[in-house]
Amino acid sequence: MNILILGDASDAHAAHMKNVLTEAGAAVDYLDTCLFPRQLRLSWRPDTRVGWLTLPSGRLLNLEDIHSVFWRNFSGVGVAPLTDANQQQVAFNDSMSTVRSLVQACPARWINSWRAYQFHKEKPLQLSLAKQMGVAIPETLISNSPEQVREFVGTREKAIFKPVYGGAHTKLVTEAHLEPHRLDLALSISPVTIQEYIPGTNIRSYAIGESVYSAEIRSSALDFREDLEAELIPIDLPASVHKQCLAILKAFMLEWTAIDWRVKPTGEYVFLEANPSPMFVHFERQTGFPITQKLVDLLMS
Structure with a gap:
């Protein structure tokens, strides 16, 4: 083979x-x-x-x-x-x-497939499709308009920003970022994704075939990817969110994925993104979930 x-x-x-x-x-x-x-x-x-x-x-x-x-x-x-x-x-x-x-x-x-890879590169469309499926997403603005960015940030208690395509970590928006000259210069170089800040807990779910494995990521960092000491606690998802994971897998043309959620204090799961080629070895070692074996099964079936 x-x-x-x-x-x-x-x-x-x-x-x-x-x-x-x-x-x-x-x-x-x-x-x-x-x-x-x-x-x-x-x-x-x-x-x-x-x-x-x-x-x-x-x-x-x-x-x-x-x-x-x-x-x-x-x-x-x-x-x-x-x-x-x-x-x-x-x-x-x-x-x-x-x-x-x-x-x-x-x-x-x-x-995963070329189509899935191409769709992942268009993260605004990924968010939009999730919303159309009935999955909660953050209030989000993709823009290079200083006026639109200031208006969006100004009507929310806290906001975060990150690249539209990816490649850098999430940061909180500060007054310094909104300084007119700095903001105009930054947005003349590239657009940005601005989202409402959602207080709560980070959850990562790996959906592989018909299986879903999830863990709470305990970290004090705004973006847990920056925290090498983040603690991973296996959890059972609510049945409705488990179904959403499998629905996202199918709708995004994926065979497997890592889905990042933010869980509000109210218990509502908010979708952040689904990665078609996520890192998983550390997650597997910390949780004991059989991700490698599931991938081997998919590739050899």
């Missing part, structure tokens, strides 16, 4: 999955798209939908022979530097188009 891991050995989670899948009897290779087109070879026939992948090791795989792919991270392509900027852009576009096409054409089971 041929299984690929999208990523490389420098990622601890990718290496972890390669080890456990190999121990389970699969033939496992990394699919590191950064090595395309210099070391990784891809070929595909749109008329017959037959394709081949030649790994840097020289191993040749027919796309039909790839059973499944574990999506750890997608790093784009690694086009060699060229002196002509136009040629460089053409080479990059051609390489990315080839990789994007092959990822979607490969008939293997993807955990």
